[in-house]
Amino acid sequence: MLIEKLHVDEVDIDTNLVAEMVAGQFPQWAGLPVKPVFPAGTDNVMFRLGGRLAVRLPRTPAAALSLEKELKYPPKLRLWLPAPIPHPLESGTPTQWYPFRWSVSTWLEGWNPRTVTSADTFTLDMARFIRALHAIAPPDATEELTQYRGGAVAARELETRTAISRCGEHFDTDALTRAWDIALEAPEGNVPHTWIHTDLHPGNLLTLQGRLSGVLDWGGLAVGDPAVDLIVAWNLLGGEARRRFRAELNVERGMWERGRAWALSIGLVALPYYEYSNPVLAEVSKYQIRQVLEDIG
Incomplete structure (x- = not known):
């Protein structure tokens, strides 16, 4: 086959x-x-x-x-x-x-998780996993460990604006443009660079009996801004689960807003690219875009 x-x-x-x-x-x-x-x-x-x-x-x-x-x-x-x-x-x-x-x-046993809105054990497991990854002392960021998702989210300006114009079938593009304008205002801050997974979305996560049972796909592993690993707060979590996740990680405002900007940009770019070739990923993208729009208000 x-x-x-x-x-x-x-x-x-x-x-x-x-x-x-x-x-x-x-x-x-x-x-x-x-x-x-x-x-x-x-x-x-x-x-x-x-x-x-x-x-x-x-x-x-x-x-x-x-x-x-x-x-x-x-x-x-x-x-x-x-x-x-x-x-x-x-x-x-x-x-x-x-x-x-x-x-x-x-082989790791488990299933890709569905949307999590209550602050359950899985939510806490995700926060603890990210905290543990970011706490491991990283090496110097060599070229091999420098990844585009580990730098400034503003570097995605052109591809994100282009993607917005292609998402009109599903979203109000004026609302998307306003959301991206707000996202670009997120302060860069001076957070030390850490190990980052860069692609924490439901397809790369496994759950078994309500717990986090595996984290897959480490091809994007890099050393960079840890904010990008917060995208899971919008592509999977919602409501009380997102609030508890942030509290558990004790994320300050600037880093949280950068993570939200990454979630918006990644969702906007992925939706038109995978809409027909990978409907599952397209649905995840729609969810995270909606969550960011609701979050920004």
């Missing part, structure tokens, strides 16, 4: 050939069933390998570079984090049909 593509520069990924690749490079796992995971990721395609393993293949050249970071840094961070993250076990090499490195990692 050929996996449906999301990007113009995406390579072909076929389930049967993935099974052959696993058997050829890692014979200890030959014969284990290989099943694609849905909903599919935007940067990587993931397959379940047997019952306890996952195969992860980058879709594009940019995602392939991000995988290199996933293999290098998260294994060092996992010991300090209060919830599981995938643990890479093996790194596969390119083949005649697939041009990038790929990985086999541990």
Whole structure:
């Protein structure tokens, strides 16, 4: 089965050939069933390998570079984090049909969470996870660990304005423009840069029995402004859950407003891009845009 593509520069990924690749490079796992995971990721395609393993293949050249970071840094961070993250076990090499490195990692049990509006245990788990990640001493921000989501949100001005014009089918573009103008007024502040995940949205989170059971997709890992990791307050949380989340993290006004600006920009850019190719992510984008609009008032 050929996996449906999301990007113009995406390579072909076929389930049967993935099974052959696993058997050829890692014979200890030959014969284990290989099943694609849905909903599919935007940067990587993931397959379940047997019952306890996952195969992860980058879709594009940019995602392939991000995988290199996933293999290098998260294994060092996992010991300090209060919830599981995938643990890479093996790194596969390119083949005649697939041009990038790929990985086999541990499988984490759980389901992508739905909107959380009450201050439950999951809300507190999210706050504690983010606090723990931001507390780990980061290295100097090398080029490898410098990510566009770790800098100033104002750098997204052009792509955000462009996206606003493409969201008119779902939102009042005048209201979106006013919200973005307000978002740009968020003070930059002097918060020390930390480790940041940069993409904490429901598709990268797992929940099991009401707890945070896993945080996935570390390809965007960087050292930068920790405000970007607050986007979960708008793409997943709402109402009392958002208020409790902020209180638990003790977030000051400037950082909170920068996090809200990131949530708005990311939602606006993602909605028209994924509206037809990834309806699940498009719905998340609509939710976070609505939440920001309500928050700004």
